[in-house]
Amino acid sequence: AIAGHVGADNVAALLAEEPETLSQPALIIDVGTNAEIDLWDGQQLYAASSPTGPAFEGAQIAFGMRAAPGAIERVRIDRESLAVRYKVIGEARWSDQWTPEEPPAVAASGICGSGVIEAVAELFLAGILLPDGRFNPDSASDRLRWEGKRGAFVLARAEETAMGQDILITSEDVRAIQLAKAALYAGCKVLMQEAGIARVDRVTLAGAFGSYISPTHALVLGLIPDAPLDHVVAVGNAAGDGARIALLNREKRAEARRIARSVRYVETATHPAFQTEFVKAIHLPHQEDAFPHIASLLPPRRSAPRGRARRRPRSSA
Incomplete structure (x- = not known):
């Protein structure tokens, strides 16, 4: 030792x-x-x-779980359309390849550590998260939900999950x-x-x-x-x-x-x-620290939104 x-x-x-x-x-x-x-x-x-x-292991995360079948392990968010796709353990295809005729072998039931890391990073790259970790009230994503000033993001919609409930990334998860x-x-x-x-x-x-x-x-x-x-x-x-x-x-x-x-x-x-x-x-x-090896991926630094009305997405996810 x-x-x-x-x-x-x-x-x-x-x-x-x-x-x-x-x-x-x-x-x-x-x-x-x-x-x-x-x-x-x-x-x-x-x-x-x-x-x-324990956050990296999925603990203290609202829909966190261990890396087991049904756990979301990979996340991608398109920078332009803000469309979300993900992979779950136990299913080889990404979620955008699922169809009613060919449903996933295992539906999403939570998110494990690697999935949480990718979700937060992808939300930041897509401009849905600000550098200070707050959800961006000016984001055009219809997956954002607001409760007062606290935001949450619908990662998997209820109809895609094993429990018929939206899987969210919350402000507390990001923190x-x-x-x-x-x-x-x-x-x-x-x-x-x-x-x-x-x-x-x-x-x-x-x-x-x-x-x-x-x-x-x-x-x-x-x-x-x-x-x-x-x-x-x-x-x-x-x-x-x-x-x-x-x-x-x-x-x-x-x-x-x-x-x-x-x-x-x-x-x-x-x-x-x-x-x-x-x-x-x-x-x-x-x-403060620069990240030159991924600088081309990072969104431009911006000031926090001021004085703009918060967009309220439709209530249904």
């Missing part, structure tokens, strides 16, 4: 991924309720944990994702500040959940710092791979002990920069 929430599984992941062989700065992130973050700056390994909470991604991003920035670097060349997403995160949507959301898209990779269960390596090779077991001793642990909870970085990272994708 290294310290605190950064334990033997993190050492095993480092053993498997061998970041010290890279010539450029790199992050390894195991996304979970407590995200484990490792940074290689070219000379030194740093490690930290960040309390992201939960913002807080979770801000904690993760702030943890990355704290390590980068400790190392004295402004950018990384590679981001490795480890763990079961990391395997299902779309690199593009992770960057759009500001879940991770900017990096070349083809250098954002998912590696699955890196900790399990490292454990097997250590079991089968005595020299690798010795290397694991060396890694545990050499990693510099940074406590994010008490770090003076964490809260500042956290607040800046609540915005989509970030209040």
